[in-house]
Amino acid sequence: MVCFLATAFFWAVFPPYLLRRIVKQINFIGVKTTLVIVLTGTFTGMVLALQTYYALVKFGAETSLGPVLALSLIRELGPVLSALMVTGRAGSALTAEIGIMRISEQIDALDAMALNPYKYLVIPNLLAGIISIPLLNAIFVVVGVWGGYAVAVGLTGVSSGTYFGGIRDFVSAKDILVGLYKSLSFGMLITWISCYKGYFTGYGAEGVSKATTQAVVLSSVTILIWDYFMTSILLT
Amino acid sequence: MIEVVDLYKSFKNHEVLRGVNLKVEEGQTLALIGGSGKGKSVLLKLIIGLTKPDRGKILINNQDISKLRGKLLKQLKERCGFVFQGGALFDSLTVFDNVAFPLREKTRMKESQILDTALSELARVGLSGAENKYPSEISGGMKKRVALARCLVMKPEIVLFDEPTTGLDPLTGKAIHKLIRDCQKSLHFTAIMVTHEIPAIFPLVDRVAMLYNGKIIASGTPAEIETSQDPVIHQFVHGELEGPISIQ
Numbered sequence: 001m002v003c004f005l006a007t008a009f010f011w012a013v014f015p016p017y018l019l020r021r022i023v024k025q026i027n028f029i030g031v032k033t034t035l036v037i038v039l040t041g042t043f044t045g046m047v048l049a050l051q052t053y054y055a056l057v058k059f060g061a062e063t064s065l066g067p068v069l070a071l072s073l074i075r076e077l078g079p080v081l082s083a084l085m086v087t088g089r090a091g092s093a094l095t096a097e098i099g100i101m102r103i104s105e106q107i108d109a110l111d112a113m114a115l116n117p118y119k120y121l122v123i124p125n126l127l128a129g130i131i132s133i134p135l136l137n138a139i140f141v142v143v144g145v146w147g148g149y150a151v152a153v154g155l156t157g158v159s160s161g162t163y164f165g166g167i168r169d170f171v172s173a174k175d176i177l178v179g180l181y182k183s184l185s186f187g188m189l190i191t192w193i194s195c196y197k198g199y200f201t202g203y204g205a206e207g208v209s210k211a212t213t214q215a216v217v218l219s220s221v222t223i224l225i226w227d228y229f230m231t232s233i234l235l236t
Numbered sequence: 237m238i239e240v241v242d243l244y245k246s247f248k249n250h251e252v253l254r255g256v257n258l259k260v261e262e263g264q265t266l267a268l269i270g271g272s273g274k275g276k277s278v279l280l281k282l283i284i285g286l287t288k289p290d291r292g293k294i295l296i297n298n299q300d301i302s303k304l305r306g307k308l309l310k311q312l313k314e315r316c317g318f319v320f321q322g323g324a325l326f327d328s329l330t331v332f333d334n335v336a337f338p339l340r341e342k343t344r345m346k347e348s349q350i351l352d353t354a355l356s357e358l359a360r361v362g363l364s365g366a367e368n369k370y371p372s373e374i375s376g377g378m379k380k381r382v383a384l385a386r387c388l389v390m391k392p393e394i395v396l397f398d399e400p401t402t403g404l405d406p407l408t409g410k411a412i413h414k415l416i417r418d419c420q421k422s423l424h425f426t427a428i429m430v431t432h433e434i435p436a437i438f439p440l441v442d443r444v445a446m447l448y449n450g451k452i453i454a455s456g457t458p459a460e461i462e463t464s465q466d467p468v469i470h471q472f473v474h475g476e477l478e479g480p481i482s483i484q
Contacts, residue, residue, distance in 0.1 A: 100327075108286050109324035113338050113390075114313035 004196050008122045021124040029090040029125070029191070030132030034139060036085050041140035044077055045069065045147030053156045062156070066163035067170035069148040070141075074171060074179045078141040080227050083186035086133055087219040091194040094125055095215035098198025099208035107199070122195045129191030130184060137183035178234045185230065186223055193219045237262050238283060238394065238426060243292030245278055252278050254450030256292070260443070265420055265427040267437050267458075269472065270447035271481065276430040277321065279447065280396045283428065284316050285309055296394065314342070317392035317425075321399045323383040325371040331358070331378075332367035335385045342390065357385040361415060377408035381415070388419055395420075397429040409433060413440050434473055435462055446472065448481075 048069050056062045098121055101107050110117045145167070152158040197215035201207045240258040244251070252275040260266045270276050281287050283294055285301045294301045301312055325334050335354040339345055345353070358367055361381040371379060380400055387395060400416060401409035413433070417440045420427055431437045438444065438458035445455040446469055454461060454469050462473060471479030 104322060104327070105320045105324035106326055108281070109318070109320060109326075111286055112284055112313065112316070112318040112320075113342065114310045115338075115341055 001192070001196050004122075004199070005126075005192050008118050008126055008192075008195075011116055011118045012123045012127070016119065018119060018124060021120065022127050025124045025128035026132050028093075029086060029128045030136060033086055033089050033132075033136055036089055037082055037136045037140050038143050040081060040085055041078070041143035042147035044081060044140075045073065045144030045149075046151045048072060048077070048144070049148035049151035049156070053152065053158070062158060063162050064166060065148075065152050065156075065158050066166035069152075070145055070167040070171050071175060073141045073144040073148075074175050076227070076231070078137045078144065079179050079182035079186060080223060082137045082140040083133060083183065083190060083223045084220055086129075086136065086187075087190050087194075087216055087223070091190045091219050092212050092216050094191065094194040095198040095201075095212045096208055098195060099201035099211045102199060102201050103204060103208060117199075122199065125191045125195050126188060129187035131187070133187030133190070134180055134183040137179060141179065178231075181234060182227060182230050185226060189222055189226060190219050193222065237295075237297060238428065239293075239295040240279070240283065241293040241295065243279070243282065243294065244290045245275070245282060245287070246290055252450060253282075253289075256447070256450070256452055258445055258452050258455065260426055260428060262426055263424050264442040265417075265429060265440070266455075267441040267444045268428055268430045268447060269432070269434055269444060269461075271472070272432075274447055275450060276447055277398050280318070280398055280428065280430060284318050284396055285313055286318075314390070315393045317387035317390065317395040319380070319383045319387050319395065319397045319400055321402055323371070323379040325379060325382055325386070327371050329370075330367065331363065331369050331371070331374065331382050334371070334382055335367075335389055338386065338390050353389060354385075357389045358382075360388070360419070361385045377404050377412065380404065380412055384412075384415065384419070388423065391423065392425055394426045394428075397427065397431075399430050399432065401431065401433055410436070413437065416440070434475070438462060448472075 049065065052068050053062055053065055056064055056068070101121070107117045107121070110120055149163055152163050153160050194215045197211040197218070201211040238260040240256050243253050243256040245253040256279060268276050268279070278287070282289050283301070285304070289302050292302070296312060299312060301309065304312060326337065329337065332354055335357055336350050339350045339353060355364070355367065358364060361384050363378060363381050363385065366374060366378060371382070374382070384400070397416065401412050404412065413436070416427070416429070429437070429441065441458060443455060444458050444461040445452050446461065448468055454464060454466060461469060464470060464473070467480050471481050
């Protein structure tokens, strides 16, 4: 797998750069996942606000709701949940698409035409993942904060000023960078695993089915494990 | 000219090719016959450099493709074409885009030139009017024609056909064979065709080679192969159930 990634980055340096294909994949991985991200982000923010409020109110600390919610979303939930959403929606599709191309000899056809399959199938997806997932994470966090705002101000009675004032005071640039680094690495992990599993899929429909399942499971587990290591490194 | 010298290839301890020797002169069409799953397609993929041999040489115009890397391998592949068994058409692209794909990716042609070239290639294979269809919307015979057009649009010097008529009815199969022969006459490419259309293919090719037990056991003119007294060749060419070849 490491060799696969190294080969992809090696070929990424050389032309042609296939910008149109990268844009197409950004549309597929990023733009078409936006609705899912908006929905999950909004409801994650809302439920987080509700749960956090009832926990904080026991200690009389409900004014901290805004920063607690924002920090949870920016540092953890935004990067992790947006990555998991992309894995489910786009990662599985990438593996299936590349896998079907493999079993129907379309990848061999590219190779036979003296065209590098990495350039057409792997590099555009890797770059699209690295570009799209941080942006989706940003959308997730923003709508999550607004979802939390709706619950906090609309249902629990926390004032608007307290909510946003707390966020402004406690959220630092470092917190945002932690989320950014995480989502950048998740973007690479998801597309790397998905492309690899599709590229080296087994035979027939069963092979593609297994590869797709493996890609989703491995991506999801890797995201959670990698998240722990990233957190432990970035917060020290 | 294509020359294969003492070629070996195995997959997971299963030796598929055990010292293949084969020669195809420039401009000739060779039919490669042999049992199913016995390594004919593997041999084609080795010749075009899609996979590497364990040992042996594959000389294309005296250049060993198995030793080439990078730009040299790319240049050699650019002179070859491959028509896959299932067509291997890009299913997300229309028929026209499939044929135009190598032109767009490998040449600096303007879109208007690409349009003219791809349409004339589609006309050559009798597919005028089907350019906006997707591979899933066309028949097996049409897919083979599109694959042929996509291959020939780059004017290759060598074309490898992997069972170009498998799964087609006899008439469509015959039409594809005739089309390949006509294209070969007009474009003068050297061709190797893996086929099971025996003896229907014999009048259309210059030579026939038979792969058996991982080796080329015979290579000659179609008449020589058809009248061969070798029991293996005789049984295979005449489709007899009794003989040295065990049916699995």
